Amino acid sequence: MEERNHSSVTSFILLGLTSDTRLQLLLFMVFTFAYITTLLCNITLIVMICHSSRLHTPMDFFTGNLSFLDLWYSCVYTSKILLNCISEDKSTSFAGCAAQFFVSSGLACTESYLLAAMAYDRYVAISNPLLHAAAMTKKLCIGLVATSYLSGFANSTLIASYMFTPSFCDSNVIDDFFCDLLPLVKLSCDVTDSYQSLLYFILTFNTILPSALILRSYVSISVVILRMCSTEGQCKSFSTSATHLTTITLSYGSILFIYTQPSSSYVLERHKVVSALYMVVTPMLNPFIYSLRSQEVKEALKTLLKRQTAS
Template sequence: MNFKNKTQVTIFKFSGLSEDELLTPFLFMFFFLVYMVSIFGNIGMMTMVHISPSLHTPMYFFLSFLSMVDLFYSSVTTPKTLSDLLSERKLITFIGCALQFFFFCALVSSEIFVLSIMAYDRYVAICQPLHYISVMTKKKCLCLLILSFSVGFSQSAAQTSSLFSLDYCESNLIDHFYCDIYPLIRLSCSETLTCTIVALFFVCLCSLVSMTTILISYILMITSILGINSAAGRRKAFSTCSSHLTCVVIFYVSVFCTYFHPTSSNLEDLEKVSSAFYTMVTPMLNPLIYSLRNQEVKKASIRLLQKKNN
């Protein structure tokens, strides 16, 4: 009888973003700059919402939490990735890998639900403007956020428990630059069907709930906007949700490119590129998009700069 070596792996090694040593300095400088812009952009957005009375509305309350989630979930992977770009040994402990996956999965799921809440908020603002204040109360906003984070962290706990209950007894090389579910499943030497089903269930459930909420909200919003008689009124109504729609499209396109593609060794580099985009670049883009496309944020920024100069 052939017995396999069942010694459990205690340390994982990442393959990294690229094996090209000439490309490494460029990647480090690029993603370091992206991370710095992400930190200052998201902290700046949270600070602006907090100190600007004109932004003390549900829409910007949710935006400040979106910035907080972006800041945290990019920080779960980016510092380690930057460190690994400068190191020959790209190592992480079993516990460290589990913690990285848990928080990353929880925060990404929370972001999905926060984007859904923001779509619902825009629906109420455009389709039920006279009832907006009575519908989007502080208590309701807090309850929606608590629900989002509770679901996000609960499903992450289930996925983490399932994934790190697998046996890792042969190779310890994760063909990725952070601990993600599919590279770890491919690495396992035990039966992975149950773990794969759990992962697909929660990924599909969270995505479908979020996308259904966003799609229904935007269908109702577009119908309402098209019913506005004046062109100026339609432009103003659409401008209130264009920033959010842009963020949603960028986020979901990068996520789908990462997780919903045929399994092939030829697509592994594409998986890394799309993962790098949505783990490091997307958190930087969200505050920039709202700063450049949202008139209220622009006005608040100008008022703060004028106060500082005075």
């Protein structure tokens, strides 16, 4: 009996967002549009940042890396959703599930630390605009981005190794569209309360620490803005921070909603909707959020379009 309850699982079945065939077709069209838009917009933004001399500021460097992460998100998540909508085979291998979980948690952790670095950059830019370029050197920016990636995927390695160490029960059906922590924990046979608490602590730590850094930066930014004598200067400073705050709200709002709910109030359908919002919609919106409020990005886009038209 013990051997049967702890049978070896070699693959998982992802049920997806819905079992309704007509709704699957509608979702396929919606997510295809989101996927194409995400790829085009983020690639365009990265190309503009690389080739336009106007977009070689520290904030643009961080924005380009955020777009790069969004491209990864789309390849990991949206492509899997599209395949799940049109394919009759809903299965994924154990190794494939583990790889997806590792990459997805690594991207999420990396983005958390990257947003914290961007918040620090905003603080330096607003508190010392004349010394911004000298303070945020190229070496420091590269170091902050590299630290974000190393911290993100180091934590991802730890989380994935803990998550895929326990044995899974006879059921290998995941009622979700990707291999996430919550549904995987429900399938595990020997996940104790302390073990589960450890997993949640690791995830929470990777949210709370960057959140604390971001909060501290924006409290300092608010103090600096309120001390400004010029109303125009206050409005301009607030506008430059609004884009980053919007991205933070979308990212952290979704993550906190998904992972901070008590298990007693966990609702699978709600979890799916919020996860889709975070993993599909947010990467699509980020380029618009940053480009629409940046005059430099608009000018760079016009220049890029003129070059393409001339050629």
